[in-house]
Amino acid sequence: MAESTTSNLQDLVCEYVKKLVPYESARRLFSGGQYWLNANESPFSHSYGVDSERFNRYPECQPEELITGYANYTGISADKVLVSRGADEGIELLIRAFCLPGQDSVLICPPTYGMYAISAETFNINVEKAPLLADFSLDLEALKQVANSDNIPKLVFLCSPNNPTGTLLSEQQITEVLALFAGKSLVVLDEAYIEFSWRDNWATKLNEYPQLVILRTLSKAFGLAGLRCGFTLASEEIIKTLLKVIAPYPISNPVAQIAAQALSDNGLRQMQKDVQLIQTEQASLKDTLSQIKAFELVGDDKANFLLFRTAEKQAMMDYLVSNGMLIRDQSKQLHLDNCLRVSIGNAEENQQLLKLITSFLQRENNQ
Ligand SMILES: *Cc1c(COP(=O)(O)O)cnc(C)c1O
Numbered sequence: 012m013a014e015s016t017t018s019n020l021q022d023l024v025c026e027y028v029k030k031l032v033p034y035e036s037a038r039r040l041f042s043g044g045q046y047w048l049n050a051n052e053s054p055f056s057h058s059y060g061v062d063s064e065r066f067n068r069y070p071e072c073q074p075e076e077l078i079t080g081y082a083n084y085t086g087i088s089a090d091k092v093l094v095s096r097g098a099d100e101g102i103e104l105l106i107r108a109f110c111l112p113g114q115d116s117v118l119i120c121p122p123t124y125g126m127y128a129i130s131a132e133t134f135n136i137n138v139e140k141a142p143l144l145a146d147f148s149l150d151l152e153a154l155k156q157v158a159n160s161d162n163i164p165k166l167v168f169l170c171s172p173n174n175p176t177g178t179l180l181s182e183q184q185i186t187e188v189l190a191l192f193a194g195k196s197l198v199v200l201d202e203a204y205i206e207f208s209w210r211d212n213w214a215t216k217l218n219e220y221p222q223l224v225i226l227r228t229l230s231k232a233f234g235l236a237g238l239r240c241g242f243t244l245a246s247e248e249i250i251k252t253l254l255k256v257i258a259p260y261p262i263s264n265p266v267a268q269i270a271a272q273a274l275s276d277n278g279l280r281q282m283q284k285d286v287q288l289i290q291t292e293q294a295s296l297k298d299t300l301s302q303i304k305a306f307e308l309v310g311d312d313k314a315n316f317l318l319f320r321t322a323e324k325q326a327m328m329d330y331l332v333s334n335g336m337l338i339r340d341q342s343k344q345l346h347l348d349n350c351l352r353v354s355i356g357n358a359e360e361n362q363q364l365l366k367l368i369t370s371f372l373q374r375e376n377n378q
Contacts, residue, residue: 027135034129045335046360051174051204051316053234054357055285059269069260074267080274081242085214085227090247093254094270096261098203098228098241102130102168104253105199105224105243109165110136118157118164120149122176122344124201127168139164142345147178147310151187158191167192170201172208175318175341175352176310179211189220197249199224204314206232206286211313214244221246231315232289233273233282240270289315293355299365305372309350316354323375324349330371336364 021029036050073094082089095101110117116137119127128138139162141153149169157164167188171180189198202225205212217223225244230236240262243253262270272278293312300306300319307320318341321327328340328351339352353364 025135027132031132034125043335044332044337046356046363047337048354048356048360048364049337049339049352050236051231051314051354052236053231053285053289053315054355054360055234055288057234057281059272061265061268065264068264070262070264070267072257072259072261073254074262074264074271076271077262077267077274080271081227084274084279085212085244087214087217087244091217091244091250093243093245093250093257094262095241095243095257097230097239098201098226098243099126099130100257100261101226101241101243101253102126102199104256105166105197106130106134106136107256108252109197110134112136116162116164117166117168118154118196119168120170122147122173122341122347123168123170124174124203143173143176145346147173147176147346149180149184149188151184151191154188154191158195163192163195165196167196167198168201169198170203171211172204172311172313174203174314175316175339175344175347175350177314177316177318178311179208179313182211185213189223193220193222195222197222197224197245199226201226203228204231206282207290207315208313217244217246221248224249229270229273232286233278234285235270235273238266238269240266288357289355292358292361293317296353296355296361296365300368303368303372309347316352318347318350318352320347320349321351322349323371324351326375327351327368327371330374331364331367334367336367338364 077094078089078092082092095104112135116139117127117131118139118141121140121142131138141150141157144150169180192198200213200223202212213225227244228241229238297312297317300317301308305321305323309318309320324342331338341347341350341352
């Protein structure tokens, strides 16, 4: 009886869904562990007040204080801002609003953030690739071919600073991509880590490029990954289109209250302080790692993590994890064989990481 129910259920599941594998988020891969340097979260958390007075009411779809707070923070007008359940929901809304399932495609430039492809696949959207070159810059020749082909993607995802390489795309390269796809595709620039490279942010150029969409989040520099709050910045017309497909109440009232506090003058000052502390820690960790002969630093330091290659990748990963130190294996990504990514933690976490790396290497040498 139970068996036939199961097989009937499998008959009901969409063919393309049967093939899906859930995203291996850092939190899903490992539970437990004492030191979490695997999800590029902030090591700092701050306290916020929540007023329960309006919990009996449904929240605003786009809480006004939050929208104006983010618009002011990033120097653009409020009608160009959409707030969603993390930047991940922004990715999903773009796919749902602009891509026709079973027909349209998106373009990604690996190695990069995994959710663009995962999100596309959950809606039966094709994923085309124009891999980054060995120096992690864009392959403009490949992109030009795509732009001139008869299979033009609806969305072109760029990520700068890029996860997991920590590299920035040059202004010139992004400008060229915007020109190549003008009038053809939306260019989605993921700036999840832009607070660590603020001078390179593109928000103020939205007026110049109607096809430009920017993704932002409170999950990284703002230290609010647990809140699930992200922003999509784009022309008023694109924002209006996304508002057609978003849920009626995507942002809960407590989230809106806390996010608005994070975007207040005090909240922004705190975030900038945190960014400085992380960058100081990052510089010192980078310096130490670069002196280890068994390591090759890969990519750049433009976000809140470092990437390195080591021949002992698997043994090192196992050793760290068995000692409660969670980091992220990136070795399956293109160009990143034997690469591990570590988020920058607080001073104690980083010291612990170095201590464990040192004891691992000593152990190996003694064998
Ligand atoms: C972490 C991350 C996101 C997701 O942000 P959320 O707001 O937590 O959904 C998006 N893009 C990149 C590149 C990221 O690293």
